[in-house]
Amino acid sequence: MAKKIKKKELDRREFIALGPVAIPWIGVAWAAFTGATTLLLGATGRFFFPNVLFEPPQSFKAGLPAEYTLGKVDLRWKKKFGVWLVRDVDNERGEGFYALSTVCTHLGCTPNWLEAEQKFKCPCHGSGFRRSGMHFEGPAPRPLERYRVVFSEDGQILVDKSQKFQQEKGEWTKAGSFLALA
Ligand code: FES
Known part of the structure; x- marks a missing residue:
């Protein structure tokens, strides 16, 4: 011890x-x-x-047709959904809507809509697109893409980003690429 x-x-x-x-x-x-x-x-x-x-949802309701002015590029969905909704006249289908992607087809920047010049102008390398989405200046190799637009059951315009339409593939004439009002 x-x-x-x-x-x-x-x-x-x-x-x-x-x-x-x-x-x-x-x-x-x-x-x-x-x-x-x-x-x-x-x-x-x-x-x-x-x-x-x-990520924001792939489809959204964009309100009633009456909320849009003919010949105007609507900017309200640009920031939240990356979409310009345009109420315009198509030679074949009459008055209606198309939804343009806000992604420049050159290297993916976001162009700005210049109302006075009636064109989208990309701030990165100067590509220009008409109101229809057609490219006409700068290095962008193809038009802006369009998203599917249809009427929802309650009469609102429904933009569905899960389906795209590319002009150079002849897809702007397909159903869904343009929402006719008639
Ligand atoms: S990313 Fe738009 S012109 Fe280059």
Whole structure:
């Protein structure tokens, strides 16, 4: 028994004697432990709350035809859905609507509609597009794309971005690329 006490006493004395050397190492160990725990908690947090990209819906209701003016490019859906809705006259199908993609067909910038000049002008490399979406200046190799437009059951215009129509493939004449009013 006396031997045990002596041994314990010795350990304690040894530790105290080591004091100035041991204390910094304890600090380092605690810092490492705390750091590892923080990393682990961070990783767990990311697992439960991952970075999710919320994309806007692929289709949306754009209101009633009466809310649009003939010959005007409507800008209200540009920012939220990347769409210009145009009320216009088609030679074959009469008055109606088409929905243009706001993505420049050169390298994907967003052009601006210039009302005074009646054209879309891309700020990146200067491509120009007519109100119809046809390209006529700059490096863009093809017209803007159109999205499907139909009437929804409540009479509103429904724009469906899941279906595209490309003029260079002859798709602007297809059903859905133009919503006739008649
Ligand atoms: S991205 Fe539009 S002209 Fe280049």
